[in-house]
Amino acid sequence: MKLLTHNMLSSNFVKGVTKGFPLKIMASKIEEKEVDFNPEFISRMIAKLDWPALYTAAGDIKKAEGLPETITENYESNEDFLKIAHNLLLQVEIIEGDLICPETGRKFPITNGIPNMLLHEDEVTGDK
Amino acid sequence: MASSGRPEHQAPPEIFYNDDEARKYSSNSRMMEIQQQLSERALELLALPEDKPCFILDVGCGSGLSGECLTEEGHVWIGIDISSSMLDVAVDREVEGDLILGDMGYGMPFRPGTFDGVISISALQWLCNADKKYHQPHKRLFKFFSTLYASLSRGAKAVFQLYPENSAQLELITCQAMKAGFTGGLVVDYPNSTKAKKMFLCLFTSGGNCTLPKGLGTDVSDDQVAYSDKRLTFGKLKGKSAKKSRDWIIEKKERRRRQGRDTRPDSKYTGRKRKPRF
Ligand SMILES: C[S@@+](CC[C@H](N)C(=O)[O-])C[C@H]1O[C@@H](n2cnc3c(N)ncnc32)[C@H](O)[C@@H]1O
Numbered sequence: 513m514k515l516l517t518h519n520m521l522s523s524n525f526v527k528g529v530t531k532g533f534p535l536k537i538m539a540s541k542i543e544e545k546e547v548d549f550n551p552e553f554i555s556r557m558i559a560k561l562d563w564p565a566l567y568t569a570a571g572d573i574k575k576a577e578g579l580p581e582t583i584t585e586n587y588e589s590n591e592d593f594l595k596i597a598h599n600l601l602l603q604v605e606i607i608e609g610d611l612i613c614p615e616t617g618r619k620f621p622i623t624n625g626i627p628n629m630l631l632h633e634d635e636v637t638g639d640k
Numbered sequence: 641m642a643s644s645g646r647p648e649h650q651a652p653p654e655i656f657y658n659d660d661e662a663r664k665y666s667s668n669s670r671m672m673e674i675q676q677q678l679s680e681r682a683l684e685l686l687a688l689p690e691d692k693p694c695f696i697l698d699v700g701c702g703s704g705l706s707g708e709c710l711t712e713e714g715h716v717w718i719g720i721d722i723s724s725s726m727l728d729v730a731v732d733r734e735v736e737g738d739l740i741l742g743d744m745g746y747g748m749p750f751r752p753g754t755f756d757g758v759i760s761i762s763a764l765q766w767l768c769n770a771d772k773k774y775h776q777p778h779k780r781l782f783k784f785f786s787t788l789y790a791s792l793s794r795g796a797k798a799v800f801q802l803y804p805e806n807s808a809q810l811e812l813i814t815c816q817a818m819k820a821g822f823t824g825g826l827v828v829d830y831p832n833s834t835k836a837k838k839m840f841l842c843l844f845t846s847g848g849n850c851t852l853p854k855g856l857g858t859d860v861s862d863d864q865v866a867y868s869d870k871r872l873t874f875g876k877l878k879g880k881s882a883k884k885s886r887d888w889i890i891e892k893k894e895r896r897r898r899q900g901r902d903t904r905p906d907s908k909y910t911g912r913k914r915k916p917r918f
Binding site: 513514516517519520522523524533547550552553556557562602625626627629630631633636637 | 692693695714716718720722724727728731736738739740741742743746747748749750751753754772774779783787793901902
């Protein structure tokens with residue numbers, strides 16, 4: 513799971529959860545994979561991101577070094593900044609660990625890089 | 641018996657798409673080709689803005705064949721699927737998209753306004769089945785569509801290639817989609833051919849261009865929803881223009897260069913058929 517995905521992922525579909533964001537990350541295995549750098553895409557995503565959540569997530573997995581706490585001004589033309597964001601959003605991958613719902617503490621395990629968002633019957637909203 | 645061969649009648653999806661079935665998605669070239677063709681057509685119907693790298697959701701992404709078409713066009717994607725065997729094939733394939741194990745009938749686990757578009761290939765009809773005692777298809781469909789709508793950015797579209805079992809199923813699906821706020825409708829390619837006929841449910845959110853594209857191989861604008869309840873098998877999509885031709889490849893490479901991506905130079909071999917290798 514990439515941090516870009518994490519920044520969009522929410523447990524708001526679980527019964528009784530209102531915002532479900534951001535999920536806390538507990539990682540036991542992290543890898544980095546090379547991904548083509550696409551500054552236009554990264555710029556577009558930065559506009560959509562919840563930056564504080566990215567900053568916290570980076571801290572959770574000890575990758576916050578060099579990351580500014582707030583978005584740099586005029587980031588579209590700041591290649592250094594975009595490269596840091598690119599690496600963090602698309603190249604860092606959590607292979608094993610857990611995502612934890614901020615409201616209920618419910619754990620969603622990550623195995624082989626894939627978060628398991630399947631629910632038990634009693635967690636499904638209005639489906640009985 | 642028209643429907644006894646339908647996979648949806650054999651087992652729930654997480655069981656039907658086991659390791660054996662999933663393996664076909666990396667070994668059966670005919671099946672792979674069909675998935676690719678359907679994905680390319682869905683992407684064409686999605687009509688994303690030219691030359692803008694988008695963030696796309698692939699619902700029922702399976703082994704990632706559909707996702708690879710997105711990658712080829714320069715988009716970044718997340719895929720969600722209920723079958724871990726299928727997702728394992730996607731991991732083996734080293735797809736560039738990120739993968740999530742989830743059931744679309746539980747709702748989409750995303751923040752509002754996340755995606756620029758959605759594609760889904762041969763997956764939606766699965767939601768019409770009640771595979772667990774507490775499943776109610778209309779509720780699962782509504783939950784899926786309403787949470788999907790919320791996860792889309794303004795004006796974004798969703799295109800589902802699907803195999804509805806009969807017209808009642810199709811009506812159930814579209815009715816829940818409309819209830820969730822989508823507009824749009826069905827595009828039928830080659831409606832008069834039992835082999836080539838394909839259905840795409842094109843859904844729009846408000847704030848975008850809402851004209852329904854025309855189906856291929858038809859001149860009638862309101863494509864009639866007349867189809868047998870057989871699972872349609874099909875050969876090559878006929879009449880479709882020069883995808884994978886030399887011109888098409890050169891245009892695509894040009895687009896990639898403009899996006900600043902690594903692209904091989906054009907040569908006299910570009911777009912040539914390779915000899916089969918053994
Ligand atoms: C025909 S396959 C699509 C394959 C995919 N497009 C690919 O490129 O490999 C249909 C997929 O839908 C998935 N599916 C079926 N029901 C689902 C559900 N309720 N939630 C999520 N995925 C589902 C299946 O697991 C299967 O992988």
